[in-house]
Amino acid sequence: MSSSVQSVVSQPYKYGFVTDIESDSLPRGLSEDVVRAISAKKNEPQFMLDFRLKAYRRWLTMEEPAWPNVKYPPIDYDDIVYYSAPKQSEKKLDSLDDVDPALLETFDKLGISINEQKRLANVAVDVVFDSVSIATTFKEDLAKHGVIFCSISEAIHEHPELVKKYLGTVIPTGDNYFAALNSAVFSDGSFVYIPKGVKCPMDLSTYFRMNNGDTGQFERTLIVAEEGSSVTYLEGCTAPMYDTNQLHAAIVELVALDNAEIKYSTVQNWFAGDENGKGGIYNFVTKRGLCKGVNSKISWTQVETGSAITWKYPSCVLVGDNSVGEFYSVALTNNYQQADTGTKMVHVGNNTRSTIISKGISAGKSKNSYRGLVQVNPKAEGARNYSQCDSMLLGDTSNANTFPYIQVQNSTAQVEHEASTSKIGEDQLFYFAQRGISPEDAVSMIISGFCRDVFNELPMEFAAEADKLLSLKLENSVG
């Protein structure tokens, strides 16, 4: 039976091409000189160099975490290129006409339009190619509302006071091994600032593309929502297929002040490695949101389908009274993929609420673990959490685990946890088949039903894309 369920997973990865473009790279390896060189290349102010060096020195004293439920050969940090940029980006781009046509073509091929003429989706996009941001669209339109949306490199130059005020305040440089590494060498990423009382007039989005085979990608995103403001942010990622592994260690920091709301959605489709487990991205990401103000709200939605290894726990620290944290996640693993992903909800303020909805789908020989922490601090009165973790198995050779950690130090807290494991079995597929529905269609209907609670949280176009993506990833694993 497993052989037939098995054959509906594993679809060739269609974003696996490499763009042939000249790049300006630093030599392999990491040292204080490399950190200084990155900072110098970006012409950074002293405070940034200090930030990086502090992180680097801290990193040297740290160890790679061993607790995740994933296995991989040791990473040689001296064999990685820490900075690589398409040649032309050295000089500031004045308009999209200055962008290398090869790059524009790359993004067209990926279905990402960086051409401002195509306002279709009404989404502003920041595009990051290897280490640098190559274009940000709709900047001027956004500026009219006082919204700042630019690459983080640009923000360091144009808005140093904001960067200085918030960078590293949610995720300190020494937070964890990969966060320290990122803080030392991050090359680019996006910066968003929504001023007081502004509801961001369009969705903002970053598209990450890892092109160079030896480059690690270390991007850094910082979003600040001032009092009474709100923003929806989307993140998409792809990478070429290489038979070696690439390291991706990103940081996303969100800050929501009084009555502000940030909704952050990710559809992650890095290259996952081939059907024998060769190649693929090592995705070690730290994402955390700080609900600093009263009644603030941060909501994470993620659809994780790529990466050979995923290590990622988008979290919320609920400091403001009545603040709300949400985490909606679909993580799909196939072949030899390994995912250890989940969230942390830390309740600090009074009457804080959090919701966790996690859906794990495992096929092939993959390993899919949910790891989540709900922490209620002693002074957090009236905290509430609801967690639901569902796993679905396709076939008999994959593996699903749930590791919920609940630490409640205040007796007024209400914490609820539900978990389930189900399996797409031959009999279910036979029922569909008996009504004329092919196994492929049956699997995608079951999977989208299973993920509906999460997809409902995604912006419309993203939800459709996510649905399609999951079906593609599962094609041929039933048959």
Add this chain to the structure above:
Amino acid sequence: MINDNAKTILSVRNLHASVEGTEILRGLNFEVKAGEIHAIMGLNGSGKSTFSKVLAGHPDYEVTAGEIIFQGQDLLALEPHERANAGIFLAFQYPLEIPGVSNRDFLRVAYNAHRKARGEEEIDVFDFDDLVEERSEIVKMDVSFLDRSVNEGFSGGEKKRNEILQMALLQPTLSILDETDSGLDIDALKTVSGGVNQLSTADNATVLITHYQRLLNYVVPDYVHVMCGGHIIKTGGKELALELESRGYDWLTAQEAVV
């Protein structure tokens, strides 16, 4: 209704099938013509459900000998979903629950799969809603069931009714109803039987697998077959069911043992 000139819909010859190495069907012969209603009865474990699943192509069952011709086509060469789209319908003895997939979506995708197989255009959502609501009438099923997950939390009788709704929608050429009557209350039995009669035409055929005469009072069979040890040991008219009801199976199975 029996019409000697009617087309043969299904012809099963010397069918042998096993599950996990155990032979369950042993030399089964069975023939159905257009317009006919057949009843298959027999002891628990005699192979009735197995036969229906083999017809539908369940992957657990291996056909080791014999042939099945459905409307002139070699049925065994088709995938399960192709058999369904070709006009074979099985109302399950134990319908499955499919959490997260709404009944309405499930029915629409199934209906469109059938249309596609016939080379017809897919029906749009609004036309489909009208159609499915009209068909729900046939089994007097409340439309609120359409927006629940397929069979999830349905009572035993509601599941059976839902099976017949699917039959009403897909309008198969050959319907096999595996103990659809068990679990139905008396009113529901009348409703469902009425639906089955309403759906039965001169061009299609129905096979009822049942243990009880009750159903056959409402849906009157042209033939009654007795299954034993994986094949049919006796065939008669509707009066055979009445005889079984009063005499049981001993007199037949004893005879079989001698043979």
